[in-house]
């Protein structure tokens with residue numbers, strides 16, 4: 001397949017996410033990439049997982065569109081498909097693809113193992129790595145392979161533990177992977193010493209990589225460290241799962257994500273494409289070839305949308321996918337003219353409007369929840385609202401310690417005192433008040449007296465609904 005001294009050229013595609021809703025985007029981009037890889041003269045094609053977005057029925061047009069592209073590619077080069085995330089690519093999804101190879105085979109890697117590419121045919125290892133006797137037999141039968149792949153598809157933890165030969169099931173996934181990659185590294189060093197190219201293919205998250213939204217992935221639950229990947233001693237390590245293109249290099253060897261083939265969500269930053277690899281024993285390079293992914297424009301307002309600004313932006317959004325978001329208070333939501341916004345973006349491929357309405361919120365008394373007793377809460381409320389809470393605290397104390405009758409008696413006693421103490425001079429000229437009779441206070445009740453100016457007492461006897469005297 002390769003002339004002496006020629007680099008192996010590989011087309012590396014990932015995260016195609018074929019589905020009914022993604023079909024136009026996925027097929028425009030993957031179709032472009034397949035044709036470009038064929039024109040570039042790639043010797044092998046690799047899809048590093050998530051060919052589909054979710055479970056697809058056999059009659060779904062998106063599934064046959066994907067199959068046609070893989071078939072088209074296999075007319076020109078052998079194709080390796082790696083099992084991706086189970087929720088995107090349920091186990092068994094790729095099985096049918098083994099049957100659609102054209103001139104070259106389509107090989108499905110759905111277990112942890114190594115596979116040699118010899119004269120356009122795939123020769124897999126029986127176990128997780130090639131044994132010495134397998135290597136001898138392979139060399140005797142086929143001569144030097146064009147490349148040896150180390151395949152690490154998505155697997156469950158038990159399978160992974162078995163592949164790594166680790167008995168401790170409690171070990172983290174990342175540790176099992178690191179053990180396996182180190183073991184594969186020994187075999188790959190052996191292949192390289194014979195002048196054979198080695199290629200890793202996997203689907204997972206590298207600790208410290210960046211997502212398509214620009215967020216760095218950091219934490220201990222991510223599958224690989226970049227060091228563990230380089231420990232596999234592959235000249236080229238082809239990754240899938242993260243939708244943003246990025247790569248790492250160490251002494252001429254490269255680990256890279258092409259990112260997703262197209263732009264499937266709003267707000268994804270960076271270019272979309274596929275990787276053209278050129279691989280030699282101990283050295284490789286990966287170049288991103290941009291696909292015609294859709295262009296998205298995201299316009300966010302912290303408040304109501306600015307129509308002048310939107311009108312300016314709209315001029316540049318023909319055939320683009322536009323998302324406009326704003327936040328607005330509940331009472332102002334009617335001020336936004338959605339129809340006017342849609343009219344501005346009439347030439348766009350799609351306009352998605354997301355209004356976030358802020359409900360009217362009543363301000364609460366800060367710190368009141370930290371006060372231990374009801375009395376303290378009341379005092380805190382008084383402080384915050386500039387109200388003298390002392391009389392209220394007195395009344396609260398009465399409510400807490402006395403029964404209703406005692407309280408009523410005490411109130412009446414208080415009124416009697418006020419009336420008794422009040423001289424006619426400053427009594428309001430209101431017959432009703434003057435006519436009120438003092439009430440005796442029962443001896444047994446000892447309560448704080450509640451004094452009130454006589455002018456405040458009219459409600460006791462007055463007609464509350466009568467018009468105020470002029």
Ligand SMILES: [Mn+2]
Nearest residue numbers: 015050241242
């Ligand atoms: Mn994906």
